[in-house]
Amino acid sequence: MKKTVLVTGGTGAVGREIVKKLTAADWETFFTWRSSPEKALALAEETGAFAIEANLTDNQQVIAMIKMIEEKSGPLDGLVNNAGMTQVMPFAMIEEEDWDNVMAANLKTMFLVTHAAVRGMIRKKAGVIVNIGSLAGHRMLEVPIHYAAAKAGVTGFTLSLAREMARYNIRVNEVVPGLLSDGVGKMVPEPELNEYLKYCTAGRPGEPSEVADLVEFLLSDRATYINAQSIGINGGI
Numbered sequence: 001m002k003k004t005v006l007v008t009g010g011t012g013a014v015g016r017e018i019v020k021k022l023t024a025a026d027w028e029t030f031f032t033w034r035s036s037p038e039k040a041l042a043l044a045e046e047t048g049a050f051a052i053e054a055n056l057t058d059n060q061q062v063i064a065m066i067k068m069i070e071e072k073s074g075p076l077d078g079l080v081n082n083a084g085m086t087q088v089m090p091f092a093m094i095e096e097e098d099w100d101n102v103m104a105a106n107l108k109t110m111f112l113v114t115h116a117a118v119r120g121m122i123r124k125k126a127g128v129i130v131n132i133g134s135l136a137g138h139r140m141l142e143v144p145i146h147y148a149a150a151k152a153g154v155t156g157f158t159l160s161l162a163r164e165m166a167r168y169n170i171r172v173n174e175v176v177p178g179l180l181s182d183g184v185g186k187m188v189p190e191p192e193l194n195e196y197l198k199y200c201t202a203g204r205p206g207e208p209s210e211v212a213d214l215v216e217f218l219l220s221d222r223a224t225y226i227n228a229q230s231i232g233i234n235g236g237i
Helices: 013-024 037-047 059-073 096-124 145-168 183-187 190-199 208-219
Strands: 004-007 028-033 050-053 078-081 127-132 170-177 230-233
Touching (some): 004 013, 013 028, 013 037, 028 037, 037 050, 078 096, 078 208, 096 127, 096 145, 096 170, 127 145, 127 208, 145 170, 170 208
Parallel strands (some): 004 028, 028 050, 078 127, 127 170
């Protein structure tokens, strides 16, 4: 029987590669999308994954989504919290609404989806959760303050949840990408890009597909001794 996984933010650069990787590894894959119906349809047709339109900051929508998945395929075996957003703006220009929006997109969504999904995992005493963080939450970098704060929160969420869920045989880890060639990486100004590459031992940005490889490994039974970790994938910086 196939294992079932939900990937939030499936139409973004990293999310798309995770969906492709997991379907290729024979997971029954569901993914969420919010504002790119054409990309969602194309990805679903390409991979056979199930696309779900959802506002992940709306708790009732999240609960209904998890209920639908469980009715179709049973409790989730895996959850990848990948949904998020950023804004490139200096601290002095960030308004309260900007702060709230970035926190909601990166942390509230993670809380609501995990809160709804983990109940089924607890009932069957098995499951794996992978949260997508960022080097911005781990290093002193010239990045948007609200984005860095939100991604730092992913680490705390991961560690605390891993401790509590261990009694139910549920593993929780964080994948921490550095600069990538697509997605948020495309928004990095050239001076900051050159500064990153100056200190990156790999001498290049990473690829979303490389992040997907790591996510698939952590979800698999090959990683059963890995728990409560923040695993960097940044080319060595």
